[in-house]
Amino acid sequence: MDVFYAELAATAVKPEQYPPAGLPEFVFIGKSNVGKSSLLNVMAGRKALARTSGSPGKTRVINFFNINNLCMFVDLPGYGYARVSRQEAEKWGVMIDRYLLSRRRIRAVFMLLDIRHDLTALDRQMLDWLRHYNFDIVTLATKSDKIKRNAVPSRLKLLREATQMKDILPFSCETKNGRDELWEIINKKIQ
16 A cells, blocks of 8 residues: 555543544554564654654553554554563553553554564463454564574464464565555455
8 A cells, every 4th residue: 555644643641632533443562672663664654653762662652643544553552661660561551451442443453573582471461362352463473584584484383373373474674574465454454
């Protein structure tokens, strides 16, 4: 898809700050530093739509991005960031739960996993939670350019077994591998 319009529509920590629930929403979730903001920038064809950082924990609010007036990309704070207090992490958890359980226009939740790493207990907990509430989960293996090309199939196989997900889409923000395939998935779910 050609993105001709992409802008930050809202930044929220509580429901009254959410934008009106008119457009279909696609949620991006994963551990801190898994590449959510970078992936959003690649998908939108913008360098700095979502703020990125080399240090984890940059996204601390829910960011809503209007894409072509067709849908919203929703960037959630990463989980598992060790440098925040337990109290702060709990606040993020409540904020994320409240958002996910209150919005009726969520078409899919894109669960991002770093292809180089095994699932953590927090990844498993998040997948279980999403499954419990019957979200349409699409799993993406980010940073696929960071490993040798011949290692990608075996890492995907391990992640498929660990997540019990049939399909996992490898994605690279550097090479943009996976971008077209992800747009195909989104376009089918917008309808």
